[in-house]
Amino acid sequence: MQKTEQVQYNRAGQRIVSPDYLLFEAPREKQFMTGSEVVKEAVKRASVDASVSYPITPQSEAAHLIGELWVEGYVGVYFRGESEFGVMSEVAGCSMAGARTITTTSGPGTLRAMENFPMWAGSRLPIQLVLMARGVNAPLTIQPDNLEISFLLDTGCMIWHAETAQELFDMILAGFVVAEQPDVHVPVITAIDGFFISHTREAVMLPPDDIALPPYNPYKSPMVPLDMEMAPGRFLRDPYVMKSNYISYAAHTSWQFEVRAAIERSKPYAKHYLRGLIEEFGDPEAEIVFVASGTAAAQAKEATLMLLHDEGVKARVVRLKTIRPFPTKELIEALRGAKYVFVPEFNVIGWLEREVRRALYGNLDVPVIGSPRVAGGMTMPPEFIVKEILQFLGKEVKHVV
Known part of the structure; x- marks a missing residue:
């Protein structure tokens, strides 16, 4: 007698399917939507238990749309926090209690909540934070800029950087699975460059909305969730870690290394669900290579095509999908044969340039040029990239104004 597999449904009545089926096999239909709307569509298919929000541009719409999902029955718990710091504390509580949890933030909101992110990581909470990066400076700005990613690099969270709204959708779903x-079992920050992705519309391929990820099982966590047997007071573990003695120092040191080791252990999962940790674009033999992430990679790709077709200069792009874990091995292999490496960025300090230099140091001897770089809301047209490359190479600028 043939055995039939029992169909399971989540609280919203969606059919539970495997992550591989949802991400790779399910049929998809084309939609035209903003990045903020894409967040709603991803969360709708993610069997999310809880979300807490606080409005700050440009993530306010995404947070509002998650609230609509709560009204529609797709999210178990949803409420507004009293501040960004409060939100990040409250989602920690949700996750400690065993809930699959997501929230969003931007710019100054990220900074106000900063203390919580290493706490998430140290507590091994698989919270997902959708970061819609924006400028951080005085006078106040809400313009595109991803400076804040640099502040998050060493908090103990995984950090992925989406290039498009399509990738944002897929990364949100994959983020829960990997985290x-x-x-x-550490947090995942799914970052996009605010406004460029959050507020523009593009074609996105979506699977049916009557299927969803399997619910989160908190009892597979390396940290026991809070329940009737694990009271909140016991969550901090033994009191010796709070003391000032050698045992305390050793415990805290080993735990910090363990959190970062957990990020490294995410690599094979991320490689599978993101279809690789990096993407290569352009002429594989080109000696001029752009290393970029997010929308800077999209502009670098356009510049690569312009360099080839308009200027007769071969170039290629190595796009990093994940920043933490950093794809050091993959980057080194991709840059073999490169003569010059350019790192275009949407921030003033060049945090990705620093990461690239650190990865290549002692492994590959190739000049790294932290350029072109814009900040504070400036755009980076591909013509600008092409002009800067040609001037660096000492070539005549023929077609670029």
């Missing part, structure tokens, strides 16, 4: 792996 919740028992040997990983």
Whole structure:
């Protein structure tokens, strides 16, 4: 007698399917939507238990749309926090209690909540934060800029950087799957460049909305969730870690290394669900290589095509999908044969340039040029990139104004 598999449904009545089916196999239909709307569509298919929000541009619309999902029955718990710091504390509580949790933030909101992010990581909470990066400076700005990513690099969270709204959709779903792996179990920050992705419309391929990820099982966590047997007071573990003595120092040191080791253990999962940790574009033999992430990679790709077709200069792009874990091995292999490496960025300090230099140091001897770089809301047209490359190479600028 043939055995039939029992169909399971989540609280919203959606059919539970495997992550591989949802991300790779399910049929998809084309939609035209903003990045903020894409966040709603991803969360709708993610069997999310809880979300807490606080409005700050440009993530306010995404947070509002998650609230609509709560009204529609797709999210278990949703409320507004009293501040960005409060939100990040409250989602920690949700996650400690065993809930699959997501929230969003931007710019100054990220900074106000900063203390919580290493706490998430140290508590091994697989919270997902959708970061819609924006400028951080005085006078106040709400313009595109991803400076704040540099502040998050060493908090103990995974950090992925989406290039498009399509990738944002897929990364949100994949983020829950990877972060919740028992040997990983750290937060994941899914970052986009605010406004460029959050407020523009593009074609996005979506699977049916009557299927969803399997619910989160908190009892596979390396940290026991809070329940009737694990009271909140016991969550901090033994009191010796709070003391000032050698045992305390050793415990805290080993735990910090363990959190970062967990990020490294995420690599094979991320490689599978993101279809690789990096993407290569352009002429594989080109000696001029752009290393970029987010929308800077999209502009670098356009510049690569312009360099080839208009100027007769071969170039290629190595796009990093994940910043933490940093794809050091993949980057080194991709840059073999490069003569010059350019790192275009939407921030003033060049945090990705620093990461690239650190990865290549002692492994590959190739000049790294932290350029072109714009900040504070400036755009980076591909013509601007092409002009800067040609001037660096000492070539005549023929077609670029």
